[in-house]
Amino acid sequence: MPSRLSDAFRAHPLYHNPKHLDLNSVKELPDSHAWASLEGDPFSSEDSCSIETPPIIDLSDPNALKLVGYACKTWGVFQVIKHDIPLSLLNDIESAGRTLFSLPIQQKLKAARSPDGVSGYGVARISSFFPKHMWSEGFTIVGSPLEHASLLWPQDYSKFCDVIEEYEKEMKKLAGRLMWLMLESLGIAKEDVKWADPKGDIKGEGATAAALQLNFYPACPDPNRAMGLAAHTDSTLLTILHQNNTSGLQVLREGIGWVTVPPIHGALVVNIGDLLHILTNGLYPSVLHRAVVNRTQQRLSIAYLFGPPCSVQISPLSKLVDHGHPPLYRPVTWNEYLGTKAKHFDKALSSVRLCSSPNGFSDVNDHNRVKVG
Numbered sequence: 389m390p391s392r393l394s395d396a397f398r399a400h401p402l403y404h405n406p407k408h409l410d411l412n413s414v415k416e417l418p419d420s421h422a423w424a425s426l427e428g429d430p431f432s433s434e435d436s437c438s439i440e441t442p443p444i445i446d447l448s449d450p451n452a453l454k455l456v457g458y459a460c461k462t463w464g465v466f467q468v469i470k471h472d473i474p475l476s477l478l479n480d481i482e483s484a485g486r487t488l489f490s491l492p493i494q495q496k497l498k499a500a501r502s503p504d505g506v507s508g509y510g511v512a513r514i515s516s517f518f519p520k521h522m523w524s525e526g527f528t529i530v531g532s533p534l535e536h537a538s539l540l541w542p543q544d545y546s547k548f549c550d551v552i553e554e555y556e557k558e559m560k561k562l563a564g565r566l567m568w569l570m571l572e573s574l575g576i577a578k579e580d581v582k583w584a585d586p587k588g589d590i591k592g593e594g595a596t597a598a599a600l601q602l603n604f605y606p607a608c609p610d611p612n613r614a615m616g617l618a619a620h621t622d623s624t625l626l627t628i629l630h631q632n633n634t635s636g637l638q639v640l641r642e643g644i645g646w647v648t649v650p651p652i653h654g655a656l657v658v659n660i661g662d663l664l665h666i667l668t669n670g671l672y673p674s675v676l677h678r679a680v681v682n683r684t685q686q687r688l689s690i691a692y693l694f695g696p697p698c699s700v701q702i703s704p705l706s707k708l709v710d711h712g713h714p715p716l717y718r719p720v721t722w723n724e725y726l727g728t729k730a731k732h733f734d735k736a737l738s739s740v741r742l743c744s745s746p747n748g749f750s751d752v753n754d755h756n757r758v759k760v761g
């Protein structure tokens with residue numbers, strides 16, 4: 389039987405916190421959610437008021453290929469405009485997310501993610517690695533949202549499902565286009581990727597796999613001591629994020645610290661995940677990012693987590709490997725890597741690493757440069 393994304397965590401169940409606190413009604417930050425102050429964060433760049441922000445790339449620009457290559461090498465994250473996703477669809481997905489998260493907590497819990505499952509309502513998968521809870525709620529969808537949506541709105545789930553399915557369809561097209569831009573910027577042609585056909589379509593049953601993650605960050609009474617989503621890299625090839633007009637997403641920039649990715653109306657944020665890092669033999673490193681919260685404004689983000697077909701082995705592309713540049717990672721499937729991440733979290737990338745490079749380069753998500761707790 390071919391492996392499916394929904395099987396990725398069978399061996400790594402995540403048990404929920406039995407106290408389902410409704411963050412929307414809490415007036416004071418509980419100790420369970422109080423992290424060390426972000427103001428004392430050695431990587432905080434708030435004070436220095438960083439003027440550098442990730443590149444903004446117009447996908448209709450004839451130079452888009454070069455610009456994408458530069459952004460991937462130097463930032464690991466960029467924003468895209470003129471991406472052909474209708475603004476109306478971005479508005480629709482945002483209001484679908486709002487409708488979901490504004491349900492009473494007892495209703496949302498009817499669609500709770502099962503401990504060994506991928507889809508449903510719950511805390512971020514990585515929560516178990518931290519001593520404190522994050523100030524957020526999540527809803528993960530793989531493929532059809534029908535099963536969980538019908539638990540939330542037994543009579544009235546079709547509008548939600550239609551929007552999600554349309555969004556998944558459009559994101560899949562954009563993610564494929566971005567992946568080829570990234571690879572072509574390294575001189576990789578469609579024939580060089582064994583799991584793609586000459587037209588660039590992904591071969592095999594179910595083709596590429598993906599998950600949609602809806603994140604909601606309620607306004608927080610003490611935002612400097614709370615964490616919306618702790619520092620992590622995504623286990624994807626790439627992630628496309630739509631954020632509402634409240635800022636919160638930050639990326640770690642070497643030598644600078646945490647840099648905010650400002651919300652731009654109609655733009656989408658693209659970041660590199662661990663599997664593209666492996667595929668490009670570290671040339672395009674995955675980027676460490678987190679979400680911080682706001683005292684007065686709620687925040688909503690929708691992440692499209694794009695990966696290869698679940699059972700395809702991802703390893704450094706042979707065109708990027710030679711005597712001077714040996715393969716740095718062993719082959720790994722997305723499902724296997726998600727299991728590794730569920731077990732080792734920030735050590736997942738180095739756990740599939742074959743050898744250390746002569747310059748002592750350590751993997752981005754080793755987190756030896758960042759305090760994770």
Ligand SMILES: C=C1C[C@]23C[C@@]1(O)CC[C@H]2[C@@]12CCC[C@@](C)(C(=O)O1)[C@H]2[C@@H]3C(=O)O
Nearest residue numbers: 506512513514528599601620622623624693
């Ligand atoms: C395919 C997936 C990637 C993800 C785990 C998941 O099964 C679905 C949710 C994804 C997400 C979103 C928030 C951050 C993250 C680290 C997490 O805890 O859940 C990512 C996971 C990932 O990329 O490893």
Ligand SMILES: O=C(O)CCC(=O)C(=O)O
Nearest residue numbers: 601603636637679689691
């Ligand atoms: O909410 C955000 O800006 C970040 C979300 C994120 O990193 C994720 O869903 O993987």
Ligand SMILES: [Fe+2]
Nearest residue numbers: 620621622677
């Ligand atoms: Fe992420």
